[in-house]
Amino acid sequence: MFDNIAKEWDSEKRIERAKLIANEMLENVDIDSKSTGLEFGCGTGLISFNLIDKLDKITLIDTSKGMIDVLKEKIERADVENMIPLQGDVDYLIKKGEKYDFIYTSMVLHHIDDAKGTIGKLIQLLNKEGLLCVVDLNTESGSFHGDEGDFHGHNGFDQREIQSIFTRYGLEEVASHTFYKGIKETKEKNVDYSLFIARGRK
Numbered sequence: 001m002f003d004n005i006a007k008e009w010d011s012e013k014r015i016e017r018a019k020l021i022a023n024e025m026l027e028n029v030d031i032d033s034k035s036t037g038l039e040f041g042c043g044t045g046l047i048s049f050n051l052i053d054k055l056d057k058i059t060l061i062d063t064s065k066g067m068i069d070v071l072k073e074k075i076e077r078a079d080v081e082n083m084i085p086l087q088g089d090v091d092y093l094i095k096k097g098e099k100y101d102f103i104y105t106s107m108v109l110h111h112i113d114d115a116k117g118t119i120g121k122l123i124q125l126l127n128k129e130g131l132l133c134v135v136d137l138n139t140e141s142g143s144f145h146g147d148e149g150d151f152h153g154h155n156g157f158d159q160r161e162i163q164s165i166f167t168r169y170g171l172e173e174v175a176s177h178t179f180y181k182g183i184k185e186t187k188e189k190n191v192d193y194s195l196f197i198a199r200g201r202k
């Protein structure tokens with residue numbers, strides 16, 4: 001599905017929202033320019049393009065070839081040297097064996113059936129003391145994906161559930177809060193939604 005919309009993904013609205021998300025992440029983690037980053041489910045890299053100067057190296061992974069192709073074009077055009085695009089999923093990263101200081105993901109987990117297992121694997125990929133940051137939809141009615149008949153993911157998440165998953169996998173300094181309220185235009189109606197950020201340290 002994401003392959004078909006990759007070329008139109010970078011709308012003004014999404015670019016603006018990505019800036020706010022990246023800033024919110026920066027306010028909730030302490031990273032320095034020597035830290036290595038992993039963006040999981042990066043799409044076209046909208047979040048990570050705001051973090052280029054904040055991290056030493058950023059690995060970006062997404063299952064969609066279309067998204068990764070657009071990302072590669074953007075990296076080349078901007079002549080960025082510290083971004084590494086990969087097509088694949090979390091199991092690919094586990095096999096690769098690299099670890100990261102800061103792992104972040106935005107609007108991805110609600111698309112993944114086994115969100116809990118995926119969080120566990122992302123935590124495996126963290127260096128000791130590494131930070132995980134998840135941005136996603138608060139629980140909603142299902143209208144956010146109302147236009148997508150084939151959507152089989154989660155209708156957002158309860159922040160308490162995400163916090164308890166973080167804690168069960170051993171993260172410390174776990175916290176979350178809502179930081180963004182938006183309106184999504186669907187064919188039927190305008191849908192109010194909100195986003196939370198959850199963070200924890202290994």
Ligand SMILES: C[S@@+](CC[C@H](N)C(=O)[O-])C[C@H]1O[C@@H](n2cnc3c(N)ncnc32)[C@H](O)[C@@H]1O
Pocket residue numbers: 002014018040041042043044045046047061062063064067088089090105106107108111112
């Ligand atoms: C709603 S988009 C968000 C893209 C980007 N994070 C952003 O905020 O602009 C969800 C992305 O997650 C990717 N995705 C879905 N399931 C995935 C998985 N199991 N592993 C990696 N990426 C996945 C999709 O291909 C898509 O690019």
